[in-house]
Amino acid sequence: MRDLGSLRHEKGAILRTQTITDERTLIEFLESKARRIRWDIIKMIGLARSGHPGGSLSAADIVATLYFHELRHKAEEPDWPERDRFVLSKGHAAPVLYAALAESGYIDREDLWTLRKIDSHLQGHPDMRKTPGVELSTGSLGMGFSASVGMALGLKIDRKESRVYVLLGDGESQEGIVWEASMFASQHGLDNLVGILDYNNMQIDGLVSEIVDIQPAAAKWTAFGWHVIEIDGHKFDEIMGAFREARSVKSKPSMIIAKTVKGKGVSFMEGIVDFHGKAPSAEEMEKALAEIEASGPLG
Numbered sequence: 014m015r016d017l018g019s020l021r022h023e024k025g026a027i028l029r030t031q032t033i034t035d036e037r038t039l040i041e042f043l044e045s046k047a048r049r050i051r052w053d054i055i056k057m058i059g060l061a062r063s064g065h066p067g068g069s070l071s072a073a074d075i076v077a078t079l080y081f082h083e084l085r086h087k088a089e090e091p092d093w094p095e096r097d098r099f100v101l102s103k104g105h106a107a108p109v110l111y112a113a114l115a116e117s118g119y120i121d122r123e124d125l126w127t128l129r130k131i132d133s134h135l136q137g138h139p140d141m142r143k144t145p146g147v148e149l150s151t152g153s154l155g156m157g158f159s160a161s162v163g164m165a166l167g168l169k170i171d172r173k174e175s176r177v178y179v180l181l182g183d184g185e186s187q188e189g190i191v192w193e194a195s196m197f198a199s200q201h202g203l204d205n206l207v208g209i210l211d212y213n214n215m216q217i218d219g220l221v222s223e224i225v226d227i228q229p230a231a232a233k234w235t236a237f238g239w240h241v242i243e244i245d246g247h248k249f250d251e252i253m254g255a256f257r258e259a260r261s262v263k264s265k266p267s268m269i270i271a272k273t274v275k276g277k278g279v280s281f282m283e284g285i286v287d288f289h290g291k292a293p294s295a296e297e298m299e300k301a302l303a304e305i306e307a308s309g310p311l312g
Contacts, residue, residue: 047074047278048312049112049312057126059293066282067275068275069106070279071213071246071276072273075273077312079113080116088117088119091146098176100151102185103154107137138152148164149161158179158194159193169201192237198238199266203265204262204265210230211246214275234268241270
């Protein structure tokens with residue numbers, strides 16, 4: 014097997030010093046990064062006493078794989094023209110993005126503890142004007158996804174090899190703008206565009222399946238002209254495999270439907286809709302941090 018660390022270095026990604034020679038070691042590395050991201054999510058939201066832990070935690074494994082394996086990017090040069098773009102369309106999950114940016118070196122990790130505070134550049138939704146590494150200001154659901162389609166088209170017109178990855182929520186995909194943009198993307202054959210649907214089946218006021226059911230999701234995205242890949246969003250081999258498959262697809266965009274667990278990684282938050290937008294108490298924060306630490310090394 015090729016040296017996976019060197020492969021990622023060739024792509025311009027973050028793995029500059031690690032030498033990873035087998036997939037099991039790579040998965041362990043990504044697991045440690047995801048634990049660090051989850052730990053930081055809990056601490057920053059706990060200290061802020063405000064935020065969205067549930068959907069941030071459910072996306073941590075996907076985001077860790079993106080930033081530490083898949084994306085071509087340079088923390089020391091956030092506007093590197095050849096970079097891949099990542100857009101967090103579900104902008105309320107900003108803590109997962111901020112944690113990844115801090116771990117990657119875009120921002121000072123101490124800045125995380127200023128989340129949602131006055132004059133902090135880390136507010137409740139990402140701001141591309143204030144935070145290095147944020148490609149797009151998001152918050153209005155569906156807007157990030159549609160803008161990502163425009164980014165991908167622009168890169169095609171400029172004949173760039175860069176790719177666009179966009180993470181959207183399952184509740185977010187109830188928005189009409191998502192489906193308008195999806196038709197546009199397939200019409201223009203944007204094979205440099207990869208969507209990731211964080212399908213944890215929960216939104217702010219209940220189960221997605223009971224509010225506005227998006228099933229059959231795979232059939233819908235297929236009918237709209239996308240290549241669809243269904244995975245367990247917490248299994249790193251499946252996440253990496255999906256990104257690998259998406260890179261091989263030509264003439265159409267890819268949608269990865271990742272089945273996830275809301276609040277993943279903190280037992281008392283998993284599958285609890287209240288933690289969509291409720292910060293842990295001081296006692297819950299300490300309990301959650303200890304649980305994450307006990308689950309394995311932090312990256």
